[in-house]
Amino acid sequence: MKRNQIIYSILSLFVAILCVSWVSGSEKGTNVVFTTSISEDATPAVLARIMQADENPISEIKFEKGTYHFYPDKGLEEYCHISNHCDVMVSTAFPIHDFKNLTIDGQGSTFIFHGIMIPFLIDKSKNITVKNLSVDWHEPFHSEGVIIANDEAKNTFDMQLSEKYPYEIRNGQIYFIKEYYEHNLGQTILYDPARKAITFDTESYTNLTTTKKSEVQRYLDTIDYKYEVDFRGPEYKNLGREDRLLVEELKPGVVRIHNHGKKIPQVGMILSAKGEQGFNRVAPAFRVTHTYGFNANDVTVYHAGGMGLIAENSADLILDHFNVIPPEGRMVSTTADATHFVGCRGKVVLRNCVLTNQLDDAANIHGTYQKIVDVLDDYRIGVRMGHSQQKGFVIGIPNDTLGLVRLSNSFYPYQQLTIKSSEYLNGRYQIITLNEKLPKEIKVGDLIENLSAYPELLVENCIIKGNRARGLLLSTPKKTVIKNNFFSTEMEALLIPVESGHWYESGNGANITITDNVFQDCNHSGLNRGIIRFETDDDNENIAFHNIEITNNQFNQFDNLILEVSNTDHLKFIDNTITNSGTFPMLFPENPAIIVESSKNIVFKNNTYSGKARQILVSDESVPNLKFH
Amino acid sequence: MKRNQIIYSILSLFVAILCVSWVSGSEKGTNVVFTTSISEDATPAVLARIMQADENPISEIKFEKGTYHFYPDKGLEEYCHISNHCDVMVSTAFPIHDFKNLTIDGQGSTFIFHGIMIPFLIDKSKNITVKNLSVDWHEPFHSEGVIIANDEAKNTFDMQLSEKYPYEIRNGQIYFIKEYYEHNLGQTILYDPARKAITFDTESYTNLTTTKKSEVQRYLDTIDYKYEVDFRGPEYKNLGREDRLLVEELKPGVVRIHNHGKKIPQVGMILSAKGEQGFNRVAPAFRVTHTYGFNANDVTVYHAGGMGLIAENSADLILDHFNVIPPEGRMVSTTADATHFVGCRGKVVLRNCVLTNQLDDAANIHGTYQKIVDVLDDYRIGVRMGHSQQKGFVIGIPNDTLGLVRLSNSFYPYQQLTIKSSEYLNGRYQIITLNEKLPKEIKVGDLIENLSAYPELLVENCIIKGNRARGLLLSTPKKTVIKNNFFSTEMEALLIPVESGHWYESGNGANITITDNVFQDCNHSGLNRGIIRFETDDDNENIAFHNIEITNNQFNQFDNLILEVSNTDHLKFIDNTITNSGTFPMLFPENPAIIVESSKNIVFKNNTYSGKARQILVSDESVPNLKFH
Secondary structure: OHHHHHHHHHHHHHHHHHOOOOOOOOOOOEEEEEOHHHOOOOHHHHHHHHHOOOOOOEEEEEEOOOEEEEOOOOOEEEEEEOOOOOEEEEEEOOEEEOOEEEEEEEEEEEEEEOOOEOOEEEEOOEEEEEEEEEEEEOOOOOEEEEEEEEEOOOOEEEEEOOOOOOEEEEOOEEEEEOOOOEEOOEOEEEEEOOOOEEOOOHHHOOOOOOEEEOOEEEOHHHOOOOOOOOOOOHHHOOOOEEEOOEEEEEEOOEEEEEOOOOOOOOOOOEEEEOEOOOOOOOEOOEEEEOOEEEEEEEEEEOOEEOOOEEEEOOEEEEEEEEEEOOOOOOOOOEOOOOEEEEOOEEEEEEEOOEEEOOOOOOEEEEEEOEEEEEEOOOOEEEEEEOOHHHOOOOOOOOOOEEEEEOOOOOOOOOEEEEEEEEEEOOOOEEEEEEOOOOOOOOOOOOEEEEOOOOOEEEEEOOEEEOOOOOOEEEOOOOOEEEEOOEEEOOOOOEEEEEOOOOOOEEOOOEEEEEEOOEEEOOOOOOOOOOOEEEEEOOOOOOOOEEEEEEEOOEEEEOOOOOEEEEOEEEEEEEOOEEEEOOOOOOOOOOOOOEEEEOOEEEEEEOOEEEOOOOOOEEEOOOOOOOOOO | OHHHHHHHHHHHHHHHHHOOOOOOOOOOOEEEEEOHHHOOOOHHHHHHHHHOOOOOOEEEEEEOOOEEEEOOOOOEEEEEEOOOOOEEEEEEOOEEEOOEEEEEEEEEEEEEEOOOEOOEEEEOOEEEEEEEEEEEEOOOOOEEEEEEEEEOOOOEEEEEOOOOOOEEEEOOEEEEEOOOOEEOOEOEEEEEOOOOEEOOOHHHOOOOOOEEEOOEEEOHHHOOOOOOOOOOOHHHOOOOEEEOOEEEEEEOOEEEEEOOOOOOOOOOOEEEEOEOOOOOOOEOOEEEEOOEEEEEEEEEEOOEEOOOEEEEOOEEEEEEEEEEOOOOOOOOOEOOOOEEEEOOEEEEEEEOOEEEOOOOOOEEEEEEOEEEEEEOOOOEEEEEEOOHHHOOOOOOOOOOEEEEEOOOOOOOOOEEEEEEEEEEOOOOEEEEEEOOOOOOOOOOOOEEEEOOOOOEEEEEOOEEEOOOOOOEEEOOOOOEEEEOOEEEOOOOOEEEEEOOOOOOEEOOOEEEEEEOOEEEOOOOOOOOOOOEEEEEOOOOOOOOEEEEEEEOOEEEEOOOOOEEEEOEEEEEEEOOEEEEOOOOOOOOOOOOOEEEEOOEEEEEEOOEEEOOOOOOEEEOOOOOOOOOO
16 A cells, blocks of 8 residues: 555656656647656556646657556546447547647557557647557457367367466356457458468358347347437347357367357367457547547557557548567457547558558448437537447538438439538437528438538558458548558458448548559458458449559459449549459359449450459440450 | 337337427427337437437436336446445436436336446436326346245255246356346345345354355465555455355255355255355445436336445435335345435435345445545645545535545644645546645545535434344434434444544534434444444544434334444433334343443433343443433
8 A cells, every 4th residue: 555655756756857848939839758767557647747738738748668557447437439430438548639749659669558548549630650569468359379179070160369368257158358358259261370360251150159049038029219220239149049059168278069050170279269240349549539630650569459540530541561470479469459540631641551450441432321300490400420439520620511411312412512510419319500592302211411521641661461351441522542561351452331220330432543552362261352452232233433543463363253334424444453363262253353343434444354254344234345355 | 130120110109209399498309208109228319319318408318107227338338436336337218318397207107227338328408397107127236035944963955946036057166147147145145025024143154154265375465565455345345355156056936055154054044145255236226416406206226236326426416205115026125325415515415215135335425535545745644545445436516525535633624725626547446636735734544525515314214124234324414303213123223433544434423313214123233333323443532423312213123222322422322212022032131232432522411211231321431421311
């Protein structure tokens, strides 16, 4: 007890002394330096100084090179609705709110976080730079075990768990116990340690089939739901489901898993488990909201219980040497996307980034569709957030241009209006007032998207591999350049979607240049999809995408399908080289290399094909005379 | 879809027309009237008007007499740390924040709420009156089933569930499914429908033994917790436990429960289940915080998923004809206390209240102890909230007097200091700055309590019966009068505690007058306790309570023990009548009627005893010659 007191006195002294302050120029704040004296728990000292910034501004925070631990216990708590994450009470030592021209320089330091923290919570700020540091967690939000035996006849497999992954078995279910957290098998995927990448054809093996239909449901039909219910939301997650697997401990550190309903995982593979969908994204490394100008340079994220970076409603986000990679001894880096940008504008740049082994996409750039559920008067609509992980998302700011969209008619807005104001009532429901009168044809069920909140995008000199899911999801109509990158992703390398039924992620990809990239054995998941894929979930022939150039890329794939084009106007595919790598057995040898549907003005020129497809190009009547050249 | 639009247009029109406004006098706001035209979902219209009150003040909100439904979907959402409840995101139609002189008059209306809502969320307001209305929920947050068979040999019992309680069985566990909520068996208790009260000796039967120690725990000892951990907090609730009961459906609406570890419930009794402790208090009917002057008149709370009223940091709370009673067809009213007051000051009055069949105390009046975990400098301490359901509680306002307490030495503060300011960092941890220098003897582990935040209390003409747990918990040193009430409670009628190890509820009862009350068969739970009980959890002989008068009461009890006194100075027990009711078999016939320990200045005078105790009074050496008269 006394010891705490002494440490605190010392800390206070250090904070006083080490916050060496000099003010150079009237606009500049103080330069603050922290030393490793605070490394045991840096939260109180860092937080105390940041919270004084109103009175005593800061222009730079430097850390003496070292390893700093950050605990949540004395951190600042905020309840956050985070896009594509859980709604969660988080703790932070870096509440960078309403800052201007701030640089955080780790000088090569390692920051180790504990529990449900967001290392950098950046909101309503301007021109923020974080550099020269790495982020990791003391205990990851996922767990990894090695498959050491399996038995096809008995439909079991055995997994070895090291002391790094404490666990408990309750009623035949395994729970991985962390310092401040626990998770079950939930979402799982296999890693191949030889390739340090997702196991080939992993879809045949995982997710583990953790649940089945529940035994008994009685009188549930008497429940009368007045409003739309999202049964995919976490509050309904258990409805109608019960545990299917049975886990028994064979000896300390070895468990046997029974009743899996897909192929039995192979010996030698590593099973990564991160717990239940809807509950397992609680601690992204960087969250940037309503911020204009964010730079991350020479930052390495070894882990996060969520994304490496999630940016919402922000502009000009420049990541250079922003790396998401697993630390020594683990397969997985972050448990969700490496980076993700929602409703951002200005420029988004990823340059010289190594984004590997995260459990979701390398980058996803999109807006949101929100559903009109009430037309309240001539100027006001009530809108509903479609996906539970969009709760709390505010679509725009005054004078932004909203598009009114009825996807069954067109992928493009039938009318544009501008925002006067929006009233936040709850996570699912907001009231938006427009500057202009609503059109007569507006009706409940139409969508809105923010046409002002799409960014230009540059992804250049990046390495994207070893991860689950896609490389890049491109849903911005602004100028997009994907240049000189290396992709080896489990699903599509590049997905350009219009989708409104599940994720409500808006944005029609357009003006996209994809050039000088190498695509190496992408889509080894086992799913039958192209490496570059244009897709709409509304089954019609309307144009959704336009002005696409795919030039001078190398596709070195184990399987045939390279390019899936649909609903596209003006696409050029020129000077590309397609080869067969032979890395894995082909899964869909009957596929062509290219499929084109419901499109127009498609050009193939000067490409080289030395793959194994019997037919290189398959197209429908929309492009009747299309030929591969 | 179109229909919604039309309803909304009509609603808007009604709101416009029916918010009949007249401004009478410069200080008065508008009188607002809502009609039953909004009854299908009154939330949007009521909320819209209340949220305009900044610009267009309201002095009264009246409702045409009728039944009004309130849904959460378009309500205002707030994340609340609620004392003695869960931390929860709630929805409300009545965000009464920063109001002054407001009356809400239901004119006899019934308000039916749906899901996780707080009907009245009153904060930072002055002189608020709510009257002439009743509150109920469309679906209760608990469930009730009738025991229709049991089998001692097989250790099973069968329960019938009506269509009002939809359920699902997952892996042998039953879950009760509501519109916006679900719960499991969790906390259970038996009701005797003949008495419409808790079953006699219920402790022998319930809680159902829902959990047992988990099968396997591995490597958990490798987890290194840097700071104090509250393993009773909801985030650790499942650690080390697994389900013990097994539930099977025999036919629709009839389930058999196996493996119960106490006595098998008797046929004819009604089992009430409200789900897991730590997760089942999400929707109190009234929450009043930082408010000076709150009146509830002729209000009936038929149900709440939590307390009838929880007041924190408020003053002058006057409840007259504030009733908590179950509706027709249910045994249970609220799932937690009828009323509860934390850190309140001024007066608390309960007059003419009928508080029956709630699943916890009728009223609990106390402050909080907070633990000093850091002495940061000469003026600042870091304090930790001891109980998970005290998270977020702010102990006081500037210039309040804090007592520094070390309970092992004394139940009274060793030093008083006044608050300069407090800095809220997170639910568990705050930094408090004092106006005066901290004393040298202060040390980590000492407690603080707010001596300025205890109220005078009057409980008069109330009927308290049929509930689980206590009647009144009295932890205020201010003048307390308990007069002319009827008590028939499952545990103690009046508990006067000092307790610091579990609930961290502060306040030494003193200056208490208990007069003209009837105590009828209290403590029929099966616990061996007095009807009026003074108790400290620190096992020492220091004085904790003083100046107590217990006069002219009737104790008509089935069992012997009436009064337990300890650590008390100056207690008079005069003109009381003690009889044996014969209602139930005696459980502890060896008990005396009165036990006195570690006390002084105790007087018994002019009492009448016609009970069955062989020895009326047992006392220890602290009061060597004490006699019952």
